[in-house]
Amino acid sequence: MSEYSHAIIIRLVMGIATFATRIIPVLVLGRGKNVPDYVLYLGRVIPYTAMGLLIVYCLRNVPVLESPHGLPELIALSIVTATYLWKRNTIFSVVTGTLVYMILVQFIFTI
Amino acid sequence: MNNKDKQKVTTKDIKAALHTSSPIMVTFIVLGIGYGILMQEHGFGPVWSVLSSIIIYSGTVQFVSVAFLSTGSVIMAGITALMISARHIFFSISMIGRYRNEGKKKWYLYYALCDETYAMLSKDDGPDGVNTSAYRLLVTLFDQISWVFGAFLGGCLGSILNFDSTGIDFAMTALFTTVFLQQWIDAKNHVPAILGLAATFICLLIFGTDFFLIPAMIIIIGVLTLARKKIEAPGGEDDE
Numbered sequence: 001m002s003e004y005s006h007a008i009i010i011r012l013v014m015g016i017a018t019f020a021t022r023i024i025p026v027l028v029l030g031r032g033k034n035v036p037d038y039v040l041y042l043g044r045v046i047p048y049t050a051m052g053l054l055i056v057y058c059l060r061n062v063p064v065l066e067s068p069h070g071l072p073e074l075i076a077l078s079i080v081t082a083t084y085l086w087k088r089n090t091i092f093s094v095v096t097g098t099l100v101y102m103i104l105v106q107f108i109f110t111i
Numbered sequence: 112m113n114n115k116d117k118q119k120v121t122t123k124d125i126k127a128a129l130h131t132s133s134p135i136m137v138t139f140i141v142l143g144i145g146y147g148i149l150m151q152e153h154g155f156g157p158v159w160s161v162l163s164s165i166i167i168y169s170g171t172v173q174f175v176s177v178a179f180l181s182t183g184s185v186i187m188a189g190i191t192a193l194m195i196s197a198r199h200i201f202f203s204i205s206m207i208g209r210y211r212n213e214g215k216k217k218w219y220l221y222y223a224l225c226d227e228t229y230a231m232l233s234k235d236d237g238p239d240g241v242n243t244s245a246y247r248l249l250v251t252l253f254d255q256i257s258w259v260f261g262a263f264l265g266g267c268l269g270s271i272l273n274f275d276s277t278g279i280d281f282a283m284t285a286l287f288t289t290v291f292l293q294q295w296i297d298a299k300n301h302v303p304a305i306l307g308l309a310a311t312f313i314c315l316l317i318f319g320t321d322f323f324l325i326p327a328m329i330i331i332i333g334v335l336t337l338a339r340k341k342i343e344a345p346g347g348e349d350d351e
Contacts (some may be wrong), residue, residue: 007155011166011167014191015166015167015168017189017193018167018169019222022202022203022221023218023221025203026203026210026217030211033212039207043209045303045335046201046204047205047233049304049331051290051291051294052291052306052311053201053307053310055288055308058280058284073281073284076285077288080285080288084292085292090290093285097288101281102281104278106277
């Protein structure tokens with residue numbers, strides 16, 4: 001098998017697997033317009049749990065026990081929280097928090 | 112609103128979608144460039160990066176896929192992609208109600224439902240006076256176009272563009288945090304928000320970084336199911 005055909009097969013397999021996780025719940029739980037009440041309930045309430053899941057997922061590799069002990073993340077998240085509560089502007093908070101974080105990890109908490 | 116009105120896309124819809132997508136678009140272009148550069152370093156040019164971004168369209172899976180492209184086992188590649196993407200099961204379930212009237216468009220909406228698009232679209236029906244259906248499609252499309260465009264740029268320009276973007280991925284964490292805060296402000300019942308954070312964190316401690324998402328989702332759905340009466344009681348979530 002040539003290198004490129006192997007690369008294409010890998011891509012297709014990973015693409016199908018990714019698509020499967022996005023489409024199987026729909027095929028199983030709600031194909032038509034009549035969606036069970038229980039699924040609608042989950043749909044209303046899951047977004048409120050999913051952000052916590054995603055935040056933990058994003059931070060899963062932060063080394064809490066080693067230097068710098070997650071300090072850059074803590075500082076940047078505090079800035080995101082404070083600016084958001086102050087201005088309620090997503091773009092402003094995301095840009096400010098990310099710039100601060102990039103400066104922290106590139107120039108201040110260098111190992 | 113009749114069917115014809117529903118399909119019209121106005122400048123207002125485009126503006127609203129651009130506004131929502133803008134933080135994601137900037138980050139996706141930068142991260143996409145990083146992906147394109149990485150691919151080029153492994154001998155795969157811009158066409159390959161663009162192809163991957165269309166076939167797979169998942170940042171984490173695509174970065175991991177690079178390791179499999181030349182020598183990896185096909186079965187392991189599939190299992191790895193399933194493990195990483197399992198969280199999307201969770202997201203798709205919660206869009207079933209919202210996308211049920213989208214007709215054929217829903218296949219694209221689900222295919223391109225990445226974490227960031229989900230975070231923006233699971234919030235509400237979109238800004239006031241905006242055609243929700245068009246708005247959702249545009250946000251989804253703008254996000255993917257940015258990712259594909261970034262991957263293409265990175266693949267074309269390669270090392271010329273090799274600026275230090277370390278830390279840019281924090282933008283995703285920041286984005287999810289702002290959505291979390293807005294939900295916290297809007298919700299009367301904070302049990303789901305705390306449940307999401309706590310269950311996932313505890314599962315991370317118990318199962319480690321590779322396997323924690325699936326048990327976390329099972330626990331969350333279990334608790335949501337058992338506590339349905341309490342959560343849906345007056346004073347609970349009510350955003351329909």
